[in-house]
Amino acid sequence: NAGVTQTPKFQVLKTGQSMTLQCAQDMNHNSMYWYRQDPGMGLRLIYYSASEGTTDKGEVPNGYNVSRLNKREFSLRLESAAPSQTSVYFCASRRDSTNYGYTFGSGTRLTVV
Amino acid sequence: GENVEQHPSTLSVQEGDSAVIKCTYSDSASNYFPWYKQELGKRPQLIIDIRSNVGEKKDQRIAVTLNKTAKHFSLHITETQPEDSAVYFCAANPNDYKLSFGAGTTVTVRA
Numbered sequence: 150n151a152g153v154t155q156t157p158k159f160q161v162l163k164t165g166q167s168m169t170l171q172c173a174q175d176m177n178h179n180s181m182y183w184y185r186q187d188p189g190m191g192l193r194l195i196y197y198s199a200s201e202g203t204t205d206k207g208e209v210p211n212g213y214n215v216s217r218l219n220k221r222e223f224s225l226r227l228e229s230a231a232p233s234q235t236s237v238y239f240c241a242s243r244r245d246s247t248n249y250g251y252t253f254g255s256g257t258r259l260t261v262v
Numbered sequence: 263g264e265n266v267e268q269h270p271s272t273l274s275v276q277e278g279d280s281a282v283i284k285c286t287y288s289d290s291a292s293n294y295f296p297w298y299k300q301e302l303g304k305r306p307q308l309i310i311d312i313r314s315n316v317g318e319k320k321d322q323r324i325a326v327t328l329n330k331t332a333k334h335f336s337l338h339i340t341e342t343q344p345e346d347s348a349v350y351f352c353a354a355n356p357n358d359y360k361l362s363f364g365a366g367t368t369v370t371v372r373a
Contacts, residue, residue, distance in 0.1 A: 180359055189271070191351060191365040192306070199359040207360065208263070239305065250296045250308035251361065 151175055155240050155254035162230045162261045170225040170257050172240030180243040181223035182251065183207075183215060185236040192239065198223055230261045264289040264356035268364025276372050281339040283367045285352035288333065292354040295328060295335045296361070300349045309350075310337070342371045 153174045162168055174181065179200045184192040184207075194207030198217040212234060214226045223242075227234060237258050241251040265288040275281045287295075296311035312319045312326045312335065319326050323342075328335040339346055349368050353361040 182360065184363075189365060191268075192363040194360055194362070197360050205359075208362075250298075250311055251306075253305040253307070255305050 153240055153242055153252050153254035155238075155257050157257060158255065159258050160260070162227075162259065164231060164261060166230050167226070167228050168230065169227075170238055170240075170259075171222070172224065172254055173222045174240075174242040174252070175221065176242060176244070176252065177220070178242035178244050178252070179220070180245070181217065182241040182243070183213075183223070183225045184239045184241065185209065186239060186256075187236050195225065195238075230259075232261045235259060235261045264292060264354055264362040266352060266354050266362050266364045268352050268367055270367060271365065272368045272370070274370045274372060275342050277342060277344065279342055281337075281342055281346070281369055281371075283337045283350055283352065283369075284334060285336070285354075285364050286332075286334045287354040287362075289354070289356045290330075290333065292356060294355045294361075295326070296353050297324075297326060297337050298351045298353065298363075300351065300366075302348075306351060339369075342369075344371050344373055347371045 156171045182197040183195040193209050196215040198204045201220045216224050240254040268285045293314035298306035299309045300306040323340045325338045349366045351366050352364040
């Protein structure tokens with residue numbers, strides 16, 4: 150039981166390049182989330198998927214797209230990376246809407262130069 | 263949307279003393295308030311949570327209090343130890359599916 154697995158752990162991109170961050174959970178959770186973490190700003194929600202087949206925007210969705218591939222997997226895509234997207238990205242999952250806490254992945258540290 | 267404010271942003275305490283972190287939220291519909299601890303370079307981990315139908319919850323050296331009327335909740339750590347040094351985040355749920363987080367408090371426990 151691995152919990153929430155994110156890949157890659159580190160990535161350096163040039164401005165304008167694209168990439169996809171992968172996230173998978175093996176806990177049969179319904180809801181999945183992508184957050185970014187920047188110094189002094191806490192965790193800000195990019196996109197979330199309340200259940201398989203649905204996705205919704207969070208606080209900071211511009212420049213990102215997501216895909217809920219199946220119940221286990223939720224990917225985040227940067228189509229044209231910008232230096233402002235340099236951040237640590239966390240994927241998280243939650244069992245259902247009865248207010249159980251999130252389980253976070255180990256994070257992806259992304260640098261855009 | 264929900265706005266969660268967290269204070270202080272940094273907190274330095276002597277080992278053995280208590281630490282208190284306070285958060286306020288704006289959306290009166292929020293009914294779930296978790297606290298996460300993040301050690302350097304690690305993922306956030308849930309340490310305690312409280313629901314709106316209770317005013318206080320305790321788990322060993324940590325406790326959380328909630329005042330729904332005033333829309334604020336607090337984390338209390340007693341008898342602090344060096345391993346309590348970390349960043350702590352509060353959060354509130356503006357709906358059933360997502361959490362809004364505070365900006366975090368960096369706690370340093372001095373030996």
